[in-house]
Amino acid sequence: MDQLLQHGLNALILGGTYALLGIGLTLIFGIMRVVNFTHGELYSFGAYMMFMWVMFAGVNFFLALILAVVLGMMLGATLEFLLLRRLRGADIDTTMLVMIGAWIALQNMEQLTWSGVAKSIDTPFPSAPLVLGPVSVSWNRLFVFVVALGLIAASYALINRTRLGKAMRATFQDRETAALMGVEINFIHTATFALGSGLAAAAGALLGPVFVVYPTMGDLASLKAFAIVILGGLGSIPGATIGGFILAFMEELGAGYVSSGFRDGMGFLVIIVILLIKPTGLFAQKERIG
Amino acid sequence: MTTGADVELAVEALTIRFGGLTAVDAATFEVRKGEVLSLIGPNGAGKTTAFNAITGYAAPAGGELRYRQARLNGLEPNAIAALGVVRTFQKTSVFTGQTVHGNVAIGLHLQSKQRPLAILLGLPSVAREERELAEEASRILRFVGLEARAHHVASSLPYGELRLLEVAIALAAKPRLLLLDEPVSGMNPTETASFMHLLARIRANGITVLLVEHDMKMVMGVSDRIVCLNHGRIIAQGSPAEIQRNPDVIRAYLGERYARAHG
Amino acid sequence: MKRWLSVTWLVFLASVPLWLTDLYVLHVLIITGIFIIAAMSLNLLLGYTGQLSLGHVAFFGIGAYVSSLVSLGFEVHLLPDWLVKVEAKPVWFAMLCGIILAGLSGWVIGKISFKVRGAYFVIVTVSFAEVVRLVALNWVELTQGPMALNNIPALRLGIPGVFEWHFLRKPANYWLVLAVAVICYVLIRRLVHSRAGRAMVALRENEPLATSVGVNVTHYLVVATMISAAMAGAAGALYAHYVRIVDPDVFLFIYTVTMVIMVVSGGKGTLAGPIVGGLIFGLLPEMLRAAAIKPEVQWVIYGVLMILVVYFLPEGIVPAVRRWWQGRASAAVGATARPPAAEAAR
Numbered sequence: 001m002d003q004l005l006q007h008g009l010n011a012l013i014l015g016g017t018y019a020l021l022g023i024g025l026t027l028i029f030g031i032m033r034v035v036n037f038t039h040g041e042l043y044s045f046g047a048y049m050m051f052m053w054v055m056f057a058g059v060n061f062f063l064a065l066i067l068a069v070v071l072g073m074m075l076g077a078t079l080e081f082l083l084l085r086r087l088r089g090a091d092i093d094t095t096m097l098v099m100i101g102a103w104i105a106l107q108n109m110e111q112l113t114w115s116g117v118a119k120s121i122d123t124p125f126p127s128a129p130l131v132l133g134p135v136s137v138s139w140n141r142l143f144v145f146v147v148a149l150g151l152i153a154a155s156y157a158l159i160n161r162t163r164l165g166k167a168m169r170a171t172f173q174d175r176e177t178a179a180l181m182g183v184e185i186n187f188i189h190t191a192t193f194a195l196g197s198g199l200a201a202a203a204g205a206l207l208g209p210v211f212v213v214y215p216t217m218g219d220l221a222s223l224k225a226f227a228i229v230i231l232g233g234l235g236s237i238p239g240a241t242i243g244g245f246i247l248a249f250m251e252e253l254g255a256g257y258v259s260s261g262f263r264d265g266m267g268f269l270v271i272i273v274i275l276l277i278k279p280t281g282l283f284a285q286k287e288r289i290g
Numbered sequence: 291m292t293t294g295a296d297v298e299l300a301v302e303a304l305t306i307r308f309g310g311l312t313a314v315d316a317a318t319f320e321v322r323k324g325e326v327l328s329l330i331g332p333n334g335a336g337k338t339t340a341f342n343a344i345t346g347y348a349a350p351a352g353g354e355l356r357y358r359q360a361r362l363n364g365l366e367p368n369a370i371a372a373l374g375v376v377r378t379f380q381k382t383s384v385f386t387g388q389t390v391h392g393n394v395a396i397g398l399h400l401q402s403k404q405r406p407l408a409i410l411l412g413l414p415s416v417a418r419e420e421r422e423l424a425e426e427a428s429r430i431l432r433f434v435g436l437e438a439r440a441h442h443v444a445s446s447l448p449y450g451e452l453r454l455l456e457v458a459i460a461l462a463a464k465p466r467l468l469l470l471d472e473p474v475s476g477m478n479p480t481e482t483a484s485f486m487h488l489l490a491r492i493r494a495n496g497i498t499v500l501l502v503e504h505d506m507k508m509v510m511g512v513s514d515r516i517v518c519l520n521h522g523r524i525i526a527q528g529s530p531a532e533i534q535r536n537p538d539v540i541r542a543y544l545g546e547r548y549a550r551a552h553g
Numbered sequence: 554m555k556r557w558l559s560v561t562w563l564v565f566l567a568s569v570p571l572w573l574t575d576l577y578v579l580h581v582l583i584i585t586g587i588f589i590i591a592a593m594s595l596n597l598l599l600g601y602t603g604q605l606s607l608g609h610v611a612f613f614g615i616g617a618y619v620s621s622l623v624s625l626g627f628e629v630h631l632l633p634d635w636l637v638k639v640e641a642k643p644v645w646f647a648m649l650c651g652i653i654l655a656g657l658s659g660w661v662i663g664k665i666s667f668k669v670r671g672a673y674f675v676i677v678t679v680s681f682a683e684v685v686r687l688v689a690l691n692w693v694e695l696t697q698g699p700m701a702l703n704n705i706p707a708l709r710l711g712i713p714g715v716f717e718w719h720f721l722r723k724p725a726n727y728w729l730v731l732a733v734a735v736i737c738y739v740l741i742r743r744l745v746h747s748r749a750g751r752a753m754v755a756l757r758e759n760e761p762l763a764t765s766v767g768v769n770v771t772h773y774l775v776v777a778t779m780i781s782a783a784m785a786g787a788a789g790a791l792y793a794h795y796v797r798i799v800d801p802d803v804f805l806f807i808y809t810v811t812m813v814i815m816v817v818s819g820g821k822g823t824l825a826g827p828i829v830g831g832l833i834f835g836l837l838p839e840m841l842r843a844a845a846i847k848p849e850v851q852w853v854i855y856g857v858l859m860i861l862v863v864y865f866l867p868e869g870i871v872p873a874v875r876r877w878w879q880g881r882a883s884a885a886v887g888a889t890a891r892p893p894a895a896e897a898a899r
Contacts, residue, residue: 035672083860092672093605097817097863100810105856108849219806223683226676265687268680275669275677345765371767379765385758396755400767402748406776409747410740416747423748463766 002134003256011252012245013141016148017203019244021221022228023155023237024199029226030235031172031192035096038079039200039225040218041106046072046201047208047217048110051119054209061124065147065205072201073194080193085186103222111215118212144206151202156237158195168192172235200225220264227267231274246270296323297358298467298498299344299375304353306339306522313339315522316353321467321500326493328501328509330533331519332542337502338380340519341469344500345377346370357467372400376465378456380472380502384444391440393455394427397462401426427462434458434488450481457488468492469500474508486512510534518542566731570724578839579723583795585835586730587788590737592815592827594784597741599813600821601750602777603757604666608678609785610809611685612655616786617793617803618689618696620644620651621705624794629695644708648790655786656779663778667771679806686804701800708794726795733791737784742824744780753777754822814855818862820869829871 021043028036049068053059059067083102087095125139159165170178171188179185203221211217228247232239247267255263299321306314314336321327329337342348344355346367355362357375365373385393402423404416431437434454439447444455453473460468474482482505489512493499503509509516509530516533518526520542526533533539573579595609626641642650662681666674689696696702708729711717720729744750752773755763764770793799811834819830834855841851866873 029672033672035675086864093599094863094867096605096672096675097813098860100813101856101859101863103856104810104859105853108852108856111849112847112853223679227680230673230676262687262691265684265691268684268687271680272677272684275673276665347761366769367761367764368767368769371765377765379762383759383762385755385762387758388754392751396751396763396768397766399748399752399755399763404748406749409743409749412739412743416743420746459762459766 006135007252007256008249009135009137011249013137013145014252015245015248016145016152017207017244018224018228018248019152019241020148020199020203020206021225022232022240022244023152024196024203025225026196026229026232026235026237026240027159027168027192027199028196029229031168032084032189033092033095034084034193035092035099036196037096037099037103037222038106039196040220040222041103041110042072042076042197042200042218043204043221043225044107044110044213044215044218045075046204046206047121047213048114048119048204049201050205050208051114051121051213054121055119061122061209065202068205069198069202072205073198075201076197077190077194079197080190084189084193088189107215107218114215116215118214120212121209123209138210140210144210147206148203151199152241155195155199159237164191224264224267227271230271297321298323299500300354300356301340301344302354302356304340304343304355305351306336306343306348307351313522314343314350314519317519317522317524319517319524319527321498322515323498324493324496325514326489326499326501326512328503328513328516329519330503330506330509330516334521335519336522337519338471339522341377341471341500341502344370345375345469371463371465374464374466375469376460376463376467377469378460378471378473380475382449382452382456384452384455384459386443386445388444389441390431390436390444390447390455390458391424391427393444394430394458394462395423397430397459398423398426400463430458430462433461433491435484450477453477454485454488461492465497467498467500469502471502472504473501474503474505482508563735567728570727576723579727581836581839583723583727583730584792585831586727586734587792587795588811588815588835589828589831590730590734590788590791591785592812592819592831593734593737593741594781594788595812596816596821596823596827597744597753597784598777598781599816600823600826601745601757602753602774604774604777605671605675606662606666606678606778606781607675607806607809607813608662608680608682609781609812610804610806611678611682612659612782612785613789613792613808614682614685614689614801614804615658616651616655616789617799618651618702618789619654619786620647620790621702621793621799622695623647623650624706625702625704627695629692641706644706644794645710648708648787648794651790651793652783652786655789656783659779659782660775662782663775664771666774666778679809682804682806682809686801689801689804696801699800701798703798705793705797705799707797720794726791730791730795733787737787738824738828740780740784745824749773749776757822814859818859818866818869820871820873823869823871826869826871830869833870 021039025036025039028034028039046068049071050064053064053067054061079102083098084095087098123140125143127138129136129138130142159168167178167183167188168191170181170183171185175185200221204218224247228240228243231246232241232243247270250266250270251263254266297320301320302318304314304317305312317336317340329340331337339348343350344362346362346365346369350363357370357373360373362370362375385396388396402419404419408416428437428440431440434457436451436454436458439451444452447455453476457470457473474485477485486508489499501509501513513530515528516530517524518533518536518539525538525542526536528536569582570579591609591613594612595606598604598606598609623639623642624644624647626639628636628638631637662678665677669677690698692698693700708720709717710720718725720726752763752768755768756770756773760770789803792803815830815834816827817830818833819828820826838848838851841854862869
């Protein structure tokens, strides 16, 4: 039973960051219909930014976190502006191929800059875990969980309570009408991509210090983000949040009780099974397929 | 409701719903062998929706669709085409990257009997059939008057010729019942007149035609019978003369339209 | 005229091992040839039928693993008390098993692709490849996991007592790969210039119109995926019995990406495209390595190249060259503007 509780707690914490990954991608995949293969690279970018600012520049941990997210957003905006703007009307395979090219280039640039050796990041948290009865959690992970929840809430508020969010949702539902109503479509696209990338970078910046940082860490993150988005339905932030937690639970329980080597495979099996049953995802909203 | 051998298409109490909206409401009509039947009605009356249901692109909520004796409900579009019921689309719909000849060759899909194994083995029967299909495609292009464009890419065609190409593709599938969805919309009067001649030739080949059209001059000129829809319901059916006089139709939309077409 | 050109080209290719003394270059050509076969198979699915399948490496790897396992023989517990034992079989039989099983998995994916469309299909195919990779990595009892399958036998063909070909050395493998590549090319060309090929293109260009004239969508999606998968499996089997070591890295996503780059840059939906793309991206790494450029830089170049190709040559190199050639020809003849013949004439 204790084991179950511990797995549950781990899953809860992991789920928070997975949710961030998922929300970021559901914004991009959902609104812009871009099969964003660079999402994982933003994740590792966030982690590497933490490494660079904390370990090299000696910047305060929490400040570095903010810096990583902001830089992630800027990188996302740059990618959108440089690569995607010209492809606005193109079909989905064209944008997908461009994203693949960008992903390869980004990942290998990271490899060149920092080499393939895994890096670890010092944290200001005490190393002794907090013991809560039968379960324990490290302070670092607790911090990650709290920040993740905060960012999830902030994203939700941004999309549903602000003018920017309203403009994004309008563009998502009907681009032409939104344009006619005076929404600046170019800006919305760049902002959405930047926001989604920022969330991925945040997830990476949060998890980087928990695990280690290496150039291919983004690949699995990318694929899991897609799994989450499919679980939750394209463009649905609550769906992505729930999806993130569900995936984390499946991984933790699967690793604990079935096979730890296959834990990463859980997500993919889930995707395949769900799409077979419901080809448009679990909480399908206004889907326009392909 | 005649159930004789001369009924090609029988539509009984067809009902189609989208979410909360009833697009077609218990429509009943039939298309008789060799005739040209036109479906008219204001925009949104449910004409294209009915087409979609008949040809398998939309699922009816209720009603029976029968082509000759075969039940069409629930069949996939390609199965319905194999029965001899072929449609065109309201929005221009061709294979844009292929040549005009290539487009028609695709339309000849059902006429071909090549088995996969024969294809892979490169048997001479395949090459022979390919030549025959190429001939047939050229013949169809001559029939609609596009033979000069045979090797041009479809995307380079002007609008009027694109619509002819659509008809050519549909004809390649050897329909016995041809459903044309607004075939002359956007055409100028010369092109429309030319199309009416084409329609007469199609008819002379024994093909029954079900037509959706807004151009009243053409409808009155080619139709044997007319069915008028409004808000998903049939409000009148009969000969062109009867429809012209029908007060419900005039009230719904025909009156001023017809006057304009003849004015 | 075109026939003679092809035959001359083929004779030239076949003669290479007779005069090429650098065995390393021969090795590179063999690997490139294997990738070209895989790229041609992907082209059938991605280029002609328009299916965004990004899990192609799964078929390649399945072909490699199945062929290796059958040729080595294996024992595995399918259930705790159910031991399945398979004796080592001749390599040609093992390769056939690899092709068939790859084809079967293609059948499964093909069936799925009808239900799950567009971007979702991309994700399903990527996930499928990842699952297969993780299975290969973790089902150690069967696949040896990361320790790899070693000492895979090379192909032997022949009639006992009369003659025997042992495809152990590089020249023999080169000819084997060339032969399989030619066979695959011919099969694809026949398919493309038939009713089946037209149906696939129709599905890619305008599916509702295609069904309205009788094209059965599921049927052709499945056929295209099956043939494509079987060919990729053949490439995998060739690979396994040439390098004679197979590990789960054969399922890495990066190899799918390589095949995609080859097809897209060469020209998807053309017969020559994957060959041109395959030659460029098969030989480019070697040329870059000779120039002492690190592999990471090479991949950055690939990534940038792919973006540039999509931007400036969206149809690929082969159609662009063809268009340029036709532009020159009609200019020389002094013809007035005449719409170019479409890519359908391939």
